[in-house]
Amino acid sequence: MPMSPLEHDHRYGELDQVLRAYVGQPADDTEDKPSAALTAYLRHTWHTRPWALAVAESQVREYARNPPGRLRLRLGEFYPVPDVGLAEDGIQDWLFLLADHIRRSVEEGEVPPPAVPETHWEWHARFPEMGQFLGGWFSQDMPDEFDTHEAAIADYVAGTQPSLVARLAGELGELFALDLDEAVYAQAVAELGMEVDPPVPYTPGGWLAQVSSRLSMPAPVYGPQPEGDD
Template sequence: MPLHPAEHDRKYGALDQVLRSHLGRLAHDPAALDAYLRHTWRSGPPWAIAVAEAQLREFAQHPPGRVRMRLGEFYEPPDLGLAEGEFGDFLLALADRLAESLAQGPGSAEGPGPLPTPPLTHWEWHARFPELGQLLGGWFSQDTPDEFGDHATALGDYLDGTDGALVARLSGELHELLALPLDESALTAAVATLGMEVAPPAPYSVGAWLEALAAVLHETATPRPS
């Protein structure tokens, strides 16, 4: 039988995050692990890096045997395009890089991880802006014109069915996105990465629409005096 979710997370959860940060990239692309380290040092929990290092080494040295594979009680890593026989060495190389980052530590002159930048990978965009990705991918996909007719109706549907705490989180993520040093072209690429598949409503540019959206959400999340 498959692994119970709690057992999966206990044994492989941190490892899985590291590997999934490489999806859509070449396995040995350093930008993928830089993105993981940048996000985890910034947003935490930082101890997940140490847990991931231990899980990577354990899995590399003790992959599942034939019995566990026959029973289905094993972790199946995502396909990163590695040739047979390369996977164990790849895991150990990742673990070594995590160990280097941990050894530098927050007090190091070099800092504990890559310098803060706007997200650089698909995984990092969604890890840093999860609720914005939920809104854009769920309510502003290519089906939006058929489902809702216009942007205002789509946003209203999101607000009607979403807990206020998540709306407040979305508001914070929008302000954080707008604070990044991104020009209009980069903002357009960012919202596309986060799942938006329709153009903003006329006459807005992407940046202007995001600012208008942030204003609406701020008004929605601001408590009114009684």
């Protein structure tokens, strides 16, 4: 019978995170060097959830040791490894290689230094609320739903929990701290789901600065206000 969500996460949750990092990326790990995808996973996880690396190493290695047969995969009793561009008979050795790289990173303290995200997965892992904001309110359907970019921003602010709006403001501050050039700001908004151009005359970076300024404005207060002390 298919796995329950709890069983899936217990057995394969961090394995799933590792393999998601390979979406759109080549699985070109070697014994001497991890791929860009695995490096992105290691960098983000070291700086956000370092304890999860030991879980990842254990789950990847255990899966490689006990690969499921086709029947159990079809029944939903095992996690199906997504297509990473490798031949089926090479998957097991590749998984052992990933586990070895993760173990070496932990045991030898090989921590990738902070850097600008290098993969689609890393952009979304590092800036999740920006992905929600740009992908949800500035997709290609945005001009059909809103008259202006400002109207879309106002709709996001009005319909989103204040704590998430604050998280977006914090992520924008973290993005600006990277001191990117405009070409990388353009890459960032595209990776995070924006499918329309910024309003004229703004560049992507200039428009994000406007969004940040808009989010820092105090929310309007309606209705009668308490009188101050005389």
